[in-house]
Amino acid sequence: xxxxxxxxxxxxxxxxxxxxxxxxxxxxxxxxxxxxxxxxxxxxxxxxxxxxxxxxxxxxxxxxxxxxxxxxxxxxxxxxxxxxxxxxxxxxxxxxxxxxxxxxxxxxxxxxxxxxxxxxxxxxxxxxxxxxxxxxxxxxxxxxxxxxxxxxxxxxxxxxxxxxxxxxxxxxxxxxxxxxxxxxxxxxxxxxxxxxxxxxxxxxxxxxxxxxxxxxxxxxxxxxxxxxxxxxxxxxxxxxxxxxxxxxxxxxxxxxxxxxxxxxxxxxxxxxxxxxxxxxxxxxxxxxxxxxxxxxx
Amino acid sequence: xxxxxxxxxxxxxxxxxxxxxxxxxxxxxxxxxxxxxxxxxxxxxxxxxxxxxxxxxxxxxxxxxxxxxxxxxxxxxxxxxxxxxxxxxxxxxxxxxxxxxxxxxxxxxxxxxxxxxxxxxxxxxxxxxxxxxxxxxxxxxxxxxxxxxxxxxxxxxxxxxxxxxxxxxxxxxxxxxxxxxxxxxxxxxxxxxxxxxxxxxxxxxxxxxxxxxxxxxxxxxxxxxxxxxxxxxxxxxxxxxxxxxxxxxxxxxxxxxxxxxxxxxxxxxxxxxxxxxxxxxxxxxxxxxxxxxxxxxxxxxxxxxxxxxxxxxxxxxxxxxxxxxxxxxxxxxxxxxxxxxxxxxxxxxxxxxxxxxxxxxxxxxxxxxxxxxxxxxxxxxxxxxxxxxxxxxxxxx
Amino acid sequence: xxxxxxxxxxxxxxxxxxxxxxxxxxxxxxxxxxxxxxxxxxxxxxxxxxxxxxxxxxxxxxxxxxxxxxxxxxxxxxxxxxxxxxxxxxxxxxxxxxxxxxxxxxxxxxxxxxxxxxxxxxxxxxxxxxxxxxxxxxxxxxxxxxxxxxxxxxxxxxxxxxxxxxxxxxxxxxxxxxxxxxxxxxxxxxxxxxxxxxxxxxxxxxxxxxxxxxxxxxxxxxxxxxxxxxxxxxxxxxxxxxxxxxxxxxxxxxxxxxxxxxxxxxxxxxxxxxxxxxxxxx
Numbered sequence: 007x008x009x010x011x012x013x014x015x016x017x018x019x020x021x022x023x024x025x026x027x028x029x030x031x032x033x034x035x036x037x038x039x040x041x042x043x044x045x046x047x048x049x050x051x052x053x054x055x056x057x058x059x060x061x062x063x064x065x066x067x068x069x070x071x072x073x074x075x076x077x078x079x080x081x082x083x084x085x086x087x088x089x090x091x092x093x094x095x096x097x098x099x100x101x102x103x104x105x106x107x108x109x110x111x112x113x114x115x116x117x118x119x120x121x122x123x124x125x126x127x128x129x130x131x132x133x134x135x136x137x138x139x140x141x142x143x144x145x146x147x148x149x150x151x152x153x154x155x156x157x158x159x160x161x162x163x164x165x166x167x168x169x170x171x172x173x174x175x176x177x178x179x180x181x182x183x184x185x186x187x188x189x190x191x192x193x194x195x196x197x198x199x200x201x202x203x204x205x206x207x208x209x210x211x212x213x214x215x216x217x218x219x220x221x222x223x224x225x226x227x228x229x230x231x232x233x234x235x236x237x238x239x240x241x242x243x244x245x246x247x248x249x250x251x252x253x254x255x256x257x258x259x260x261x262x263x264x265x266x267x268x269x270x271x272x273x274x275x276x277x278x279x280x281x282x283x284x285x286x287x288x289x290x291x292x293x294x295x296x297x298x299x300x301x302x303x
Numbered sequence: 304x305x306x307x308x309x310x311x312x313x314x315x316x317x318x319x320x321x322x323x324x325x326x327x328x329x330x331x332x333x334x335x336x337x338x339x340x341x342x343x344x345x346x347x348x349x350x351x352x353x354x355x356x357x358x359x360x361x362x363x364x365x366x367x368x369x370x371x372x373x374x375x376x377x378x379x380x381x382x383x384x385x386x387x388x389x390x391x392x393x394x395x396x397x398x399x400x401x402x403x404x405x406x407x408x409x410x411x412x413x414x415x416x417x418x419x420x421x422x423x424x425x426x427x428x429x430x431x432x433x434x435x436x437x438x439x440x441x442x443x444x445x446x447x448x449x450x451x452x453x454x455x456x457x458x459x460x461x462x463x464x465x466x467x468x469x470x471x472x473x474x475x476x477x478x479x480x481x482x483x484x485x486x487x488x489x490x491x492x493x494x495x496x497x498x499x500x501x502x503x504x505x506x507x508x509x510x511x512x513x514x515x516x517x518x519x520x521x522x523x524x525x526x527x528x529x530x531x532x533x534x535x536x537x538x539x540x541x542x543x544x545x546x547x548x549x550x551x552x553x554x555x556x557x558x559x560x561x562x563x564x565x566x567x568x569x570x571x572x573x574x575x576x577x578x579x580x581x582x583x584x585x586x587x588x589x590x591x592x593x594x595x596x597x598x599x600x601x602x603x604x605x606x607x608x609x610x611x612x613x614x615x616x617x618x619x620x621x622x623x624x625x626x627x628x629x630x631x632x633x634x635x636x637x638x639x640x641x642x643x644x645x646x647x648x649x650x651x652x653x654x655x656x657x658x659x660x661x662x663x664x665x666x667x668x669x670x671x672x673x674x675x676x677x678x679x680x681x682x683x684x685x686x687x688x689x690x691x692x693x694x695x696x697x698x699x700x
Numbered sequence: 701x702x703x704x705x706x707x708x709x710x711x712x713x714x715x716x717x718x719x720x721x722x723x724x725x726x727x728x729x730x731x732x733x734x735x736x737x738x739x740x741x742x743x744x745x746x747x748x749x750x751x752x753x754x755x756x757x758x759x760x761x762x763x764x765x766x767x768x769x770x771x772x773x774x775x776x777x778x779x780x781x782x783x784x785x786x787x788x789x790x791x792x793x794x795x796x797x798x799x800x801x802x803x804x805x806x807x808x809x810x811x812x813x814x815x816x817x818x819x820x821x822x823x824x825x826x827x828x829x830x831x832x833x834x835x836x837x838x839x840x841x842x843x844x845x846x847x848x849x850x851x852x853x854x855x856x857x858x859x860x861x862x863x864x865x866x867x868x869x870x871x872x873x874x875x876x877x878x879x880x881x882x883x884x885x886x887x888x889x890x891x892x893x894x895x896x897x898x899x900x901x902x903x904x905x906x907x908x909x910x911x912x913x914x915x916x917x918x919x920x921x922x923x924x925x926x927x928x929x930x931x932x933x934x935x936x937x938x939x940x941x942x943x944x945x946x947x948x949x950x951x952x953x954x955x956x957x958x959x960x961x962x963x964x965x966x967x968x969x970x971x972x973x974x975x976x977x978x979x980x981x982x
Binding site for chain 3: 020021022024025027028029031032035036038039040042043046097100101104107109113114115116117118119120121122123124125126127128129130132133134136137141142143144147178181182183186187189190191193194196210221222223224225227228229231232235236239241242260263264267268272275276279282283286287290294297298
Binding site: 254 | 488538670674683
């Protein structure tokens with residue numbers, strides 16, 4: 007109760023003043039483009055046929071409902087996000103716990119653990135598709151030497167292995183993000199909580215579930231939610247590794263939107279992008295609910 | 304009086320903003336040197352400012368369009384013909400007919416080439432200035448031909464047969480070490496694939512004809528019979544060339560642009576032939592042009608620069624360095640081009656070289672091409688279904 | 701700690717719970733980097749080989765020399781550094797203020813505003829490019845670093861606001877209250893109590909913002925010219941129609957990664973517990 011009283015006190019104009027700079031910078035730049043994009047979704051807006059641009063009501067949305075590729079891409083987005091973010095989170099969390107222990111050379115290990123995230127996006131897809139290459143890729147070579155496979159696998163050319171391959175790549179890139187964010191959150195957990203747990207005789211695993219995770223609750227919610235949005239929207243890894251192929255096997259919705267927009271069918275691309283946004287908002291509801299409920303008490 | 308006015312007008316400084324892409328950093332360097340040469344020698348106070356943009360797998364055209372629609376495009380830019388409809392449709396390009404007709408070097412460029420440019424712009428005008436072309440042909444490794452006991456195929460049937468015979472297990476471990484044909488199943492693969500389409504008996508207007516379907520079936524068979532690397536569905540340009548360079552494939556289709564690096568690597572052990580005739584014969588004419596934007600303030604000056612690239616010193620320098628086929632007759636006749644064996648094959652292929660129909664559906668069709676072909680290669684759809692889809696999407700509306 | 705652990709047991713536990721997992725992680729995270737490096741020092745004839753070469757027979761630094769001499773790679777590096785540093789500074793400042801408002805105040809419109817911040821990043825940038833380009837041109841910012849800073853902050857601010865309010869919500873309020881009961885006003889309590897505790901989180905968020913702006917390509921290619929090019933655009937120039945210039949692009953990647961790692965090595969010293977404990981006890 008005390009907490010809530012404090013939180014409410016002194017509202018008035020202050021919160022708005024504090025928010026103003028962020029809002030102004032953000033909205034001044036994107037408000038017009040976003041309104042423009044929303045309006046394009048109600049138009050036949052293909053830049054290769056500029057003479058035919060005009061409002062067509064919900065036609066783009068109707069077309070999208072009957073587009074089996076749209077639904078398949080949406081399904082692949084779910085797979086891509088679930089495994090991509092899921093693995094990033096689990097491994098990122100583990101890495102954060104490891105990097106929070108004290109050991110010799112920790113600073114260096116922390117710094118180099120960040121490398122995947124620092125690597126320019128342009129290079130990530132290039133390097134990984136080279137490593138996954140079915141003819142002279144190093145991954146094939148290693149697996150052959152370890153006798154895990156007996157024949158080279160064309161990872162990116164087979165529908166069954168293409169999706170796992172791109173997911174491994176995005177997981178690789180995203181682990182440092184979670185590791186860093188959670189590592190930072192760990193520093194905010196008051197030491198006396200652990201001391202109290204020690205006195206109660208809690209083991210490492212118990213401390214993890216009863217102290218660490220509850221204390222990081224909001225951090226975990228926010229980071230996974232933001233990462234879901236980021237990964238769902240990311241295009242460059244998939245596009246540069248497989249272009250959504252082979253035979254659409256890795257075509258997520260954002261890749262589909264990107265391809266449509268690149269072939270200048272802006273109207274249809276916008277309609278799909280708005281659907282993706284709605285799906286993401288629905289996915290965010292549990293997170294929002296948690297964030298808001300938790301704070302309102 | 305008149306003379307002083309002219310020189311006063313010419314002495315006025317004009318700046319031409321020029322966008323280009325370069326396929327490697329040495330070419331970019333060459334372009335900047337050409338610009339410096341033009342600026343120093345044009346004598347009309349024209350200063351070209353060259354700005355390099357990444358090719359980005361074709362993303363270049365999209366960026367150029369965004370900038371031009373957004374009002375911040377260049378005056379002149381290097382260009383790909385397939386992008387013409389969207390630029391012309393948005394009234395971004397300057398019609399060049401008037402400039403070309405009054406141009407002393409007009410006849411240096413073959414009339415056919417102008418016609419191709421005119422067709423791409425929708426017949427009413429020439430919006431695109433020829434600069435250089437590349438004709439697709441088949442690269443092969445003579446040593447591998449010798450080892451497999453085959454000779455250069457003269458018919459399409461022989462070609463398919465050679466693909467099979469060149470596919471070999473060289474070390475006796477039961478696995479294929481050399482593949483007959485380096486197939487491009489990903490981005491940009493429609494160009495070499497067009498050779499099969501025509502050889503089978505189809506054409507761009509009738510993709511789903513019996514002949515077109517046969518060509519597609521042959522393409523699928525090459526893959527499923529194991530005469531092309533298993534990676535083919537995901538192989539784009541870089542992979543196809545890397546496969547050939549590493550000796551994994553015995554033949555692959557590309558143009559003269561890569562001949563320099565091939566010769567550097569293989570010396571004499573690389574040669575080329577024109578894709579042989581079957582029912583029909585066709586090969587893709589790759590192209591690079593320049594365009595002038597409607598927003599350009601000094602169009603005469605811009606045309607000077609485009610002319611320098613098309614028939615002037617720029618033509619010679621650029622084609623010499625990059626190995627592309629010159630469009631200017633005067634440059635084509637130069638000794639260095641006449642004696643180049645790959646240039647010879649390019650010129651030999653010219654009569655059957657063409658471009659994809661440039662329609663407002665073309666951009667999207669090209670971007671969809673890999674997905675459709677991959678489905679066929681992977682056995683998810685038949686050759687007939689594949690060709691039907693391709694026909695319907697290219698000739699929609 | 702339980703007292704009955706022998707030293708030997710502790711050592712084994714440390715091997716299995718720390719060193720083995722850590723080494724596995726490092727193998728996975730660093731192998732591609734190693735591979736990038738090996739590629740960058742391979743001479744041309746070893747680059748295109750059917751045999752996988754784990755260490756070149758004739759390593760060469762030619763690609764690095766070429767990159768710095770002919771390619772002038774330092775220039776885009778400098779541009780990237782300027783853009784990333786300013787973006788980080790601006791985003792972090794305004795985001796901290798906004799996050800504090802979201803976390804510590806209850807006010808009308810709070811929830812819709814938070815959702816607005818979230819949806820901002822749900823929209824694919826390809827669809828915003830043309831109008832954004834027009835805006836930048838009209839503002840006269842085209843080809844200046846400011847255009848990139850402005851576009852990047854647009855996308856890093858909402859993200860950072862959410863991140864920081866997540867962290868702030870996890871921080872116990874008791875400390876601030878204690879200070880405020882002692883007579884400090886809100887601003888003082890924030891600077892003296894919250895800020896030091898929030899430092900690791902600010903650092904992590906700062907690193908996030910820095911990376912986003914350091915690696916961004918889509919805006920960078922359109923809003924820069926020869927003079928203001930950033931690293932991703934410069935690297936992309938090395939992938940032409942004739943294939944990838946592997947030696948140069950990998951060398952460029954290595955050079956890009958190293959300074960950021962060094963910077964982080966020094967910064968991570970702030971990522972330590974104890975600040976909180978001290979503050980609470982103090």
